[in-house]
Amino acid sequence: MATTGDLSVLEGMRRQSDYWLTVYKRTWRGSIISSFVSPVFYVLAMGVLLGGFIEGDPDRLEGATSYLAFIVPGLVAAHAMQTAVGETTYPVMGAIKWHKSYFAQLATPLAPVHLVAGHLMFVLARLVTSCAVFMLVLVPFGVFESWWGPFLAFASQLLVGMVFATLVFGFSARLRSEEGFGVLFRLGVFPLFLFSGAFFPVDNLGSVGSFLARLTPLWHGVNLSRMFSIDEIDWWMAALNVAVLVTLLVIGWFWAVSGLTKRLVT
């Protein structure tokens, strides 16, 4: 039922903490390895090896002094997106359609809003681990230009990850068949990953292309992550980036809650 009665969102999340802790304990080792190994590969292949062919011209790399320093902050933001999408596609559909754990939970005092909040809290925990590991891997490569910048970059990565978590949660909650995920991955996640400024400055896309790229949520995250990492901060731009992401986060939250409510409360 849509009513939450006197059960607050926070209390609802607290009651699910044992569940998500158990899930986390089961998966964290694997996730540490994958969130350690894939950054190392990326950094070596794209940053060091591919970057070896690219001249480190700060004027053409948004202020970065090497391609490595340019690409990795964007990669972490994109990695946050992919982690968030991974945790809110099949797991959400599974909880609705396959193992039906949401239905089991709904028979208790919990309501859809609590389920969304609990699930998203878990995604946040996953993001914290995987982005933190990624950022730690980067430390020895000397890409960070200040001691405090990386912390803000880390926060931006979590923010952009959570934006995707809420938006994709809402999408998955409305999806009837898992075939829709193929479309999401191919036409949504993959183009965003390639064209949202992680690999090259979006100015290279031409005026229309770069305008479109700047409309994507991922670009705002990439831009924040990079500005803070390489200490080339335009504070007005940062404020705009944050404002856009926070707005999307709020919209995504309501989209996720309304999607799950419509799906489960019939």
Added chain:
Amino acid sequence: MIHAVGLRKSFGDFEAVKGIDVDVRRGESFGFLGPNGAGKSSTMRMIAAVSPISGGELRILGMDPAVDGPTIRGRLGVCPQEDTLDNELNVRDNLYIYGRYFGLPKGEVSARVDELLEFVQLTEKAKAKVDDLSGGMKRRLTIARSLVNRPDLLLLDEPTTGLDPQARHVLWDRLFRLKQAGVTLVLTTHYMDEAEQLCDRLVVMDKGLIVAEGSPLTLIRDHSTREVAELRFGVAEEGAGHEVLAEKIADLGERIEVLPDRLLVYSDDGEEVIAKVHERGLQPVAVLVRRSSLEDVFLRLTGRTLVD
């Protein structure tokens, strides 16, 4: 415990429940019987405070589910038709984590879980994966899970569907103990023996409406005869079809039902019917006299046509 007046549920144009009145009292064991699609599960979901009502009035434990959903659900136990156990968790964790959803303190849940594992005879399986359990064990675990919050009202949607006879009897035994302990049970079933075993009172639903209500005994009394004589005739019996035979003995019972393989004569004295059939020179190849069952009532009220 449950009070419904003119309760309705529709999904778009389809009306699953078309206005039913139900009252369930504390300590009672109450059943919803009906074929598939009769509206039983829709009714159960409304009572479980997970599905909003489309019309009429519904009070559960004296509260309105549209207002006090979480409070109501906190006092209910729900055993759904399909197992919704978490296959990735072991048996014990399934119960423990579920108990935590009710906001129970860790220590209390832990003690309760041990007690319930004992009750459903799964103590030895506490560390086993749910995937490795048999169908009957999974059902018992689901029932244990529905009891973790010590519910005032236990809702069971087709609790024994798909189980083998041994598993069903174990389950009935557990449910019977709960009933004796004063738990109010509400169940849906399409097994008549289950309804006769477990229900003090039941309603028969068909096409979204209640078509009969009462205890198993009163239902049989009101809608059937005391006994039924079943007569099987050989294929070539007097070269006549069952309809022709039925006409010849039509006056012997209160009602005669013609089935492809046999004739059912509803009468208070089955032996007498058989004797008279023989007197009339008819030679059935097999005869059986039995007591009327709830199944006769059910089939009479909801028809023999297959509903899918």
